[in-house]
Amino acid sequence: MGPTATGKTALAVETAKAINGEVISVDSALIYQDMNIGTAKPSEEEKQGIPHYLIDIISPQEQYSVADFVHDTNQCITDILGRKRVPILTGGTMMYFNALHHGISNIPEADKSVRQKIQIQIEHLGLSKMHERLQAVDPQSAAKIHPNDPQRITRALEVFESTAKPLSYWQAQKTDALPFDFVNFSIVPQNRSELHLRIEKRFEQMLEQGLLAEVKHLLNKYCLDADTPSMRSVGYRQVLQYFNDELSFEQMKERSVIATRQLAKRQLTWLNAWSDAHVLYMNNPSNLEEILQKVCVSTP
Known part of the structure; x- marks a missing residue:
């Protein structure tokens, strides 16, 4: 678990290679097809041959609930364990992690x-x-x-x-948590300013990679507006406002970076309250060894 831009994907891939693992994405934006640049979706090269699940599973105009995620994750974990491999859940959507550990409320669908x-x-x-x-x-x-x-x-x-x-x-009407034992790791920055710089640099890279063209493609291909859940994702929301002449280009850039920093702050608040998580520091080369040691100690 960790805030955006802390290197979770790369660490998950290295861990998977070391312990015969497969990766399950715990990210509410990676589920959408054709949303690649703004979600920092891992490329095939970045996956290094490691199977990844719950990525590109629905179109951007579809809905996907926490209950859907828990159901799909349960199936993925069961399948991976059935093949004698290790499920590695990786992402920054803390609400999803919380639902896996503590169950979910049976709240009715939106009207x-x-x-x-x-x-x-x-x-x-x-x-x-x-x-x-x-x-x-x-x-x-x-x-x-x-x-x-x-x-x-x-x-x-x-x-x-x-x-x-x-x-x-x-x-208060909660379903049961999933019947698995989780070993939890949180990847956090030692210095918030370092994370802020990485967030700013990554958004600049997204623009260079063609984020604006990606959003135009999405608007042409799908029936989307500002109320569609996929378009409420950080970055996409601000680009949509730019296209609607609600923001200038510079305002769009500034607000995207600010919104991403605010997201990271909320993610860190969740993580600080996570009592049984092993804390790893961003950019620490010993993270992999630390994970492997604690996984071996925690696994019967």
């Missing part, structure tokens, strides 16, 4: 019409009033959701209006 109605109400009444409404119907969720978080306020109210039950009720 687009209800969501649109709530978004209109937010525009007319303001976020503060809508957060007050959430406090009245679901005080538990309101206590956890910041008054300036439109996405989570909208989702919580949408669930309540669609089901007549608060989001906190559904979150």
Whole structure:
């Protein structure tokens, strides 16, 4: 597990080569076909012949839930273990990792019409009033959701209006975690500024590699807009705003880098709360040896 741009893929491939492993992607953006540059999707050369799963499995206009991920991952792990190989789960989508370890809440699917109605109400009444409404119907969720978080306020109210039950009720209805023993490693930077520089450099490389052309291709090939989950991915959202004349080119670059840094910060917050993770430091050449030693100690 680790923030974006910390070298997880390369380390996973080296680990897989050393312990007869195969890689399962734990990344909510790598699932999409034709989204290669902006997701930093590993090339065949980077995979070095190691099988990778849960990459390129749906089109960018399709939906993919946490429940879908848990189901697919369960099948992948079972298949890999059945062939006497080692599953190596690698990525930065902490919500996915959390679901594997602790189960998932049976929250109903999104209702687009209800969501649109709530978004209109937010525009007319303001976020503060809508957060007050959430406090009245679901005080538990309101206590956890910041008054300036439109996405989570909208989702919580949408669930309540669609089901007549608060989001906190559904979150308490959890399925079981997967029946496997996980050995957890978190790859983190020793210096945040180093990670920030890597993020900025990588986005510049994405632009040089043709990110704008990739997004144009996606818009021509698929039925996509700003509300499509795939287009809410960091980088793609900002390029879409640039194409819609909502941002200048320089603003698009700046906001993409800022959004990626914010994503990395959220990922690190998750990791800091992960009590049983072995911490590895980014750019440390001894990481592989450390992993192999701890895997051998942890495996019966």
